[in-house]
Each structure stands twice: as C-alpha cells, then as structure tokens.
Amino acid sequence: MNFNRTMSAANVAACICLVSLAARADAQTAGSITTSVGWLHIAPQGDATPLTVQSVGGVAVNQQVAGTGAHASSTDTLGITTEYYVTDNLGVAILLGMPLKVNLIGDGTLQKYGTLGTTRPMPPAIELRYHLFAAASKFRPYLGIGVNYTWFTQVRATNSQFISDSFGPGGSARATLSASWNPVFEIGANYALTKHWSVGTSVNYMPVKTHLTLYGQTATGTPVVSTSTLRLNPLSVFLNVTYTF
Template sequence: MKRKNNLLSIELGVLILLSSIVPAHAQSAGSTVVSLGWARIMPLSDSDPLTVTSIAGHPVNQVQAGSSGAAKSTDTAGIVIEHYFTDNIGVAVAGGYPAYLDLEGRGTLGKYGVIGKARPWAPQVILRYHFLPAQSKFRPFAGIGVNYTWFTNAQINNSTFVTQSFGPGGSASAHASSSWNPVFELGANYQFDKHWAAGFSFSYIPASTNVTLSGQTATGVNIVSKTKLQLRPITTFLNLSYIF
C-alpha cells in the first residue's frame, strides 16, 4: 500500500509539473492563432517638393521650392491570423480597419495644417520564426514579408489651400498610387492559458506613394501638381490571441 501511494504521488507530481510547462494548446505545428488588438501607425514621413507639372494641358514643371508634406500618425483596430507549419515557423496574414491618414503641409505649406486625407489599405503576408521551444509560454519572434498598399477616398479638404492655389470658386482632387513593399517585424507572445495569449509587435514598411493633385479654377483651367510622399510607417500592435 505504501509503495502504491508513493507511485501515485510521483505520477501526480509529474502531471502537475508537465501542466505548468506545456499548455494543452501550445503554439506549435498545426496551431492556428487569431489575434485582435490596437495598432498605432507612426509614419516616418516627408515628401519631395510639390511640382506643378501642367497648366491647361501644357507642361510647365514648376517646382514649388520649400514645399513639402507628411502623413500624420493614426490608430486603428488590427487583426492577424497565423498558422504554424512547424513548431517554429508560421505564416501570418495581417490587416486592419483602415483609418483615414491625414496629410499635413510642411515648409511653405505648413501654414495650411492638414491639407487632405486618404484611406490606406495595407494587408501583409509575413513569414515568422518563433524562438524557444513550442512549450515555452514566452516566445519572441522575427518576421519578414510582403505588403501591398493602396488608397481610397483620397481628397483635398482644406478650403483655404484650395482657394489660394486655384482661386475663388476653384476645386481640387487627389490620387495616390499603390505599391508593393517589404515588411520587417519583431515581436513576442506570452501564453497564459491553454487557449489565450497576449502579444506585442513592431513592424516597418518602407512604403511611398506618388501623389497627384488635380485642381481646376472657376474658369475651367486645369492645374496638375505631383509629389512623391515617403510614408515609411512603424506600427506597434498590442493584441490578445486565441489559439485553435
């Protein structure tokens, strides 16, 4: 009887030890993890000087010396779905609800403040390598991937800028080009339950866009200006994850 009790105590101790180290649903081969959270997007932004390329259809290429612009920081909800193909390697698809990105004037355009805005769409596919064994609760990771960025609802919404650029009764619209970009990512997850984990990550995308500003005077004269806007967003993502 004493021997049986000793064996039972040993087995119980082993089970308790294993349960404290190995979550029932570790982030391992075959797991799928869905993460929802808050993303802070902080562009390292600037632009080339604004260049008037044509007036009434005639090329002019007049550089507006000292003019520039930059995208402002914004916040949005984010989602990441990752599938683990091995204990250490996963592929993540990341995106978010696209908040408007404000474009503010700088240099000679700084007096206008925010000149326009656009809604960016920037889904990402990222190959991740997770460090430490799958049974570890804390697992840092590094990732590299690809992003496609495009813009919708681009607009000029500063009436003072429009009036001073195209005269009383003038109007203006904007277009921003799309682009493919690499993605670089660092982060970590902490699994505190068999199904739940919390995570934090940084990502960087060296993105840029060509902005075309099309204006029209009250008399119908079309004026087209262009600039290259560097976005280069650093994004922090704080999230809560569910492990399937």
C-alpha cells in the first residue's frame, strides 16, 4: 500500500511531460541558486530481521526469536532543497526536511502489539544533479546521485505490553539505532512558470540499513540485550514550489 501511494504521487512527474516545452524561461543558469519547499512523503520499503537475544545477565545466548519482525511506518513532512548551478546543466543540491517521527510497527508474532516504538531520523543528503535540455527550456527533467548520512534521535520503546511480555512485569527497555552513510538516487523535473518561480517533483531512493539494539531489564535487574537489522530503504516523493535567485 505504501508503494502504491508513493507511485501514484510520482505519476505527477509524468503529467508534467504533457506541458509545452516551447516557451522560454531563461532561468536556472550557471551561478543560479534555487530553493524548493513542499510536501515530502517518505515510504520505507524494507523490514527487520528477527530479534536475536544476544545475552541474558551478561551471559552470551545468541538465540533468534523465530517469527518476530517489524517495519517502519510511512510519514509526511516539509521538504526543503537548495541547489547551486555550477553550469547550465550541472548542479549541487542539499536535501533537507523538517524533523519527522517514524513508528516501528511489529510484524509476524509481534504484529499483535502494533507500534513497538518511535524514533526521529535525521537524513540530510547532498547530491550532484544533471539537468536535461537548455537553460531556457521551461521543462527540465534531471537525474541526481549523491550521499546521505542518517542518524536517529529520540529512539524509544513505547509499547508497555511488549516490554512486559518480553522482560516480565515491572521490566523496562530502551533502544538504540546505529547511524550510517548511504547512497542517494533521484529522478525529477522542474517546470518554470516565470523567470523566478517554478514547480517541480522528484522521486528518490536511499538503501538505508540500521542496527537496532534493545536493552531490556527485568524487575530484578537482570539485563537482556537483543538485536535486529532494520532495512528502511525509503522511497520518497517531493512535490514543491521553487524560487530561483
């Protein structure tokens, strides 16, 4: 469902292709700086490996909990992109977004718990873009490739029933997610309305993987450490309005 919703929004890019390319825009040339603001929809495409109990009371266990799984929820936020045109066709862009909240939802034997926890990922990216057609064209598709660094704040295990079932009544839990460097792949297009204003859309994909560590503790103080690998792999759609300086 997340994939269908994302691709439906991405179809806006195809509709832009029907607009006439004849009119001149005379914007977004070498030395131009653009700022784009709009709706950013992020739809994770991956899932998590089963939980593995690494240790109990400091003693190694390395026991996989069969049937457990999870995935990250889709989310929406305000996207912001700034691009500097090195030449008429080549630009360097910084991709940002307002802080967003993502839920970790149980799958398999954990599905009954619904949301297991929450986090606020921070995924800024920088990329090199190649814009097709001449700078005077109103319609300009582009391809982008770059790098992203994702880290996670406010990682919390929030489901009290899951915590109680996992570590016993009176137990507690906290979690961490590892940071990572990831490639970014993007395809998009802009359509100039005036010399300074344009509208655009883009779709980007980042193969993001993070390692989840769950630190549990029973009511008697026995520590239980479990791990999982969470593949986020977000597919993002950005619908925006752009101003060219």
